[in-house]
Amino acid sequence: MCGIAGLVSPSLPIDSLKATATAMAQAIEHRGPDAMGVWVEQEQKLAFSHRRLSIQDLSESGAQPMHSHSKRYTIAFNGEIYNFLEIKKPLIDAGFEFRGHSDTEVLLCAIEHWGLEQTIAKAKGMFAIALWDSQTKVLTLIRDRIGEKPLYYGVINGSFVFGSELKAIFAHTPAKALTLNKVAIASFLRHGYISAPNSVFVEVKKLSPGCRIDINLAKQSDWSIANLTPQPYWTVAQSANQPYLYTEQNQSEAISALDEKINKVINEQSIADVPLGAFLSGGIDSTVVSAVLQANTSTAIDTFTIGFEEKSFNEAEFAKEIAKHLGTKHHEHYVNQQDILELVNILPRVYDEPFADASQLPTILVNRFARSELTVCLSGDGGDELFAGYNRYVFTEAVLKKAAALPAVFKSILKALITSVAPGKWDKLYQALNSIAKRKGGAEFGNKLYKMVSLADAKSKAAAYEYLMSYWQQPEQVLKAFNGELAMQSPLSLEDDFINAAMAWDQQWYLPGDNLTKTDRASMAASLELRAPLLDIELIDFAWTVSPELKVRDGKSKWLLREVLYKYVPKELIERPKMGFSVPISQWIRTDLSAWVDELLDKEFIEKQGIFNYAPIQHALLEHRSGSYDHGKKLWTLLMFQAWFKTNIIDG
Incomplete structure (x- = not known):
C-alpha cells in the first residue's frame, strides 16, 4: 500500500515543482513510511511523488514512480493488483523480461502490451493510479471499480494537483485558502460522509469509483475544474443488470460456486512478502474470510479482535470461540471507554475531510493493534452490501409492504398516536414491560417506532430509503443559504426490486463514501495494508447473478454466505443478533x-x-x-x- 501525489504547474520553476511534489508526499508519509520517490517531467512541468509501504518486491526494483521498459510510461500507483501473476504469464510469453517481481512492473508492461483500457479490464484489485504517457502527452488518473483506494484532484491557482488524501493537496495550498463547498456540506449533514465526485472544497474533486480522467497536457489550455470530465470504465449498474444464474432451483450449486470463488480470491489476496493476518470480529463476514484463509494456510494465521468493556457491543468472546475452533493464533485487545474517547481529538487529522461514522473510533484502534504485529490484514468488508446483510433491507421492505396494506385513515391515526409520545418515553415504557416479563431490551425502541412511521409516510420506496440513510433529512434547516438538490439515485429502481436496488444504492454511494473511506484512512493512519477479499470484482459480479431469495430467506440476511460459512464453522458459533462495530x-x-x-x-x-x-x-x-x-x-x-x-x- 502506498500514497501518491503530484501536480502540473506551468508557471513553477523546476526546483519549486520538485520541492512541492516532495512536500505533498511528506504530508502522506503514514501511507508509505518505507520510502519516498519523486519524478519530474521538465517539458510539461509535471511531477509525480510516491510514498511506499513495501508489500510486494521489497527491493529497489519495486520503487516508484516507476518507468516502463520503453520509458514511454511513468506510473505512481497506490494499491494491489491481486491477479498480477495471471497477467504476467502471457507477458513473459510475449518476450517481456522483468527486473523484479512487483505488481507495479507487471501493470506497466501490460499497459505497454495491451494498452491502458484492456489492462484495467484484466486487472483485479484496489488501486488509484497516475499514469503519464510521454508519447501522447496524456496524464491519466484512474480509480478502482468499487472505490477502495481514494484519489482527489483539483485546479488551484493555475496548477492541476492530485493526491491520495487532502493532506497532500494542503501541502500545495492550505485548507483555509480553499472555498468550502455548500453542496458537499449538505450531503455530509444528510449522510455523514461526502460522496464522490464532491469534496468539501469547491476547487477539489474526488475521482468517482470506476472512473478515469485523461488530460492532454499538449492541448490543455483552460485549467478550469469544470473542463475536466471523468469517464466511467465500470459501473455498479453493468454488474447489477446481469441475469440470475443462481436461484432456489440450483441453490446447492450456488453454495459450491461461492465457496470456490471465495477460496480463489483469498488465495490471490494472500500473496505478500511481509506478514499477513485477518480481522476477526465474530461476525459472518470476517469469520468467512478468516476461516477460508486458515483453511488455505499450513500454519496458524494471526487474527485480531478489539474487545470492549461495555458488554452491549462487545463481540470479542464470540470471536475467541471462533478463533479456537479455527485454530488461529488469536490476538485480542480490550479497550475501555477512555481509550476510545482519547481518539476524538485526532479524528480531524486522520479523516482530513468531515466524516461522521462513529465506528471510525474502534476501527482506528483495531488497525493500530494489528499493525503492532504485521503489515497486511484481510477484512470482511463488502459482505453486507453484496449479500444483503444489513437489517435495513428486510426491515424497510417489511414496513413498506405493511404500510401499503393499511387504509390512509388508520395510518394517520397510528402516526398521531406514536408521535404524541417522545421516543425516550417509549423506551422507558418498553423497558418497564420487559422488566415485568423478565426480558432484556428496550433500547432504541422509541426511535424504531418513529422510523417506522416516517417510512410508512414516505411518498416512494426511493424516498423511504433516502430517509433511512439520512441523519439530517433536511440539511437546509441547519445549513445557511442552501437550496440545492441532493438526490442520490440507485443504479436500479427501488420501486421495482427494493432489496436489490438498496444494495446497488449502497454499493454506489454508502460503500465507497462511508465504509471504505473509514477503513482506508484508519488502516493507512497505522501504515497497515487492509485488503477486502469480498470486494473482489469476481465476487461482486457473482453476487449479482444470485437471486434475492438466496440472499434473504425467512427474514434472515446473507443466507447464501451463511451456508458457505457453515462448512467451516458450526452454526451455533454464528447464529446471534447482528451487533455491528459501534460505540x-x-x-x-x-x-x-x-x-x-x-x-x-x-x-x-x-x-x-x-x-x-x-x-x-x-x-x-x-x-x-x-x-x-x-x-x-x-x-x-x-x-x-x-x-x-x-x-x-x-x-x-
Whole structure:
C-alpha cells in the first residue's frame, strides 16, 4: 500500500515543482513510511511523488514512480493488483523480461502490451493510479471499480494537483485558502460522509469509483475544474443488470460456486512478502474470510479482535470461540471507554475531510493493534452490501409492504398516536414491560417506532430509503443559504426490486463514501495494508447473478454466505443478533463528551463561523440531553464538521 501525489504547474520553476511534489508526499508519509520517490517531467512541468509501504518486491526494483521498459510510461500507483501473476504469464510469453517481481512492473508492461483500457479490464484489485504517457502527452488518473483506494484532484491557482488524501493537496495550498463547498456540506449533514465526485472544497474533486480522467497536457489550455470530465470504465449498474444464474432451483450449486470463488480470491489476496493476518470480529463476514484463509494456510494465521468493556457491543468472546475452533493464533485487545474517547481529538487529522461514522473510533484502534504485529490484514468488508446483510433491507421492505396494506385513515391515526409520545418515553415504557416479563431490551425502541412511521409516510420506496440513510433529512434547516438538490439515485429502481436496488444504492454511494473511506484512512493512519477479499470484482459480479431469495430467506440476511460459512464453522458459533462495530456515541454526547460538545456547538462560535443556523442545533441538543429524543447521529455529524473546521481551517 502506498500514497501518491503530484501536480502540473506551468508557471513553477523546476526546483519549486520538485520541492512541492516532495512536500505533498511528506504530508502522506503514514501511507508509505518505507520510502519516498519523486519524478519530474521538465517539458510539461509535471511531477509525480510516491510514498511506499513495501508489500510486494521489497527491493529497489519495486520503487516508484516507476518507468516502463520503453520509458514511454511513468506510473505512481497506490494499491494491489491481486491477479498480477495471471497477467504476467502471457507477458513473459510475449518476450517481456522483468527486473523484479512487483505488481507495479507487471501493470506497466501490460499497459505497454495491451494498452491502458484492456489492462484495467484484466486487472483485479484496489488501486488509484497516475499514469503519464510521454508519447501522447496524456496524464491519466484512474480509480478502482468499487472505490477502495481514494484519489482527489483539483485546479488551484493555475496548477492541476492530485493526491491520495487532502493532506497532500494542503501541502500545495492550505485548507483555509480553499472555498468550502455548500453542496458537499449538505450531503455530509444528510449522510455523514461526502460522496464522490464532491469534496468539501469547491476547487477539489474526488475521482468517482470506476472512473478515469485523461488530460492532454499538449492541448490543455483552460485549467478550469469544470473542463475536466471523468469517464466511467465500470459501473455498479453493468454488474447489477446481469441475469440470475443462481436461484432456489440450483441453490446447492450456488453454495459450491461461492465457496470456490471465495477460496480463489483469498488465495490471490494472500500473496505478500511481509506478514499477513485477518480481522476477526465474530461476525459472518470476517469469520468467512478468516476461516477460508486458515483453511488455505499450513500454519496458524494471526487474527485480531478489539474487545470492549461495555458488554452491549462487545463481540470479542464470540470471536475467541471462533478463533479456537479455527485454530488461529488469536490476538485480542480490550479497550475501555477512555481509550476510545482519547481518539476524538485526532479524528480531524486522520479523516482530513468531515466524516461522521462513529465506528471510525474502534476501527482506528483495531488497525493500530494489528499493525503492532504485521503489515497486511484481510477484512470482511463488502459482505453486507453484496449479500444483503444489513437489517435495513428486510426491515424497510417489511414496513413498506405493511404500510401499503393499511387504509390512509388508520395510518394517520397510528402516526398521531406514536408521535404524541417522545421516543425516550417509549423506551422507558418498553423497558418497564420487559422488566415485568423478565426480558432484556428496550433500547432504541422509541426511535424504531418513529422510523417506522416516517417510512410508512414516505411518498416512494426511493424516498423511504433516502430517509433511512439520512441523519439530517433536511440539511437546509441547519445549513445557511442552501437550496440545492441532493438526490442520490440507485443504479436500479427501488420501486421495482427494493432489496436489490438498496444494495446497488449502497454499493454506489454508502460503500465507497462511508465504509471504505473509514477503513482506508484508519488502516493507512497505522501504515497497515487492509485488503477486502469480498470486494473482489469476481465476487461482486457473482453476487449479482444470485437471486434475492438466496440472499434473504425467512427474514434472515446473507443466507447464501451463511451456508458457505457453515462448512467451516458450526452454526451455533454464528447464529446471534447482528451487533455491528459501534460505540455509544449518543450516551457520550450527554456525558463524557459534554464539555467538548459545548465548545464546538457554542452559539458564539457558530454565529461567527457563519455556516450554520444555531436555533435547530440548540433545539436538537436540548432534546437530546433531556433524553426525550436521540439525536446522537445528527449531533455527531455537526461535531465532526466543527472539529474538522477548527483543526483544518482555523488552526490550519
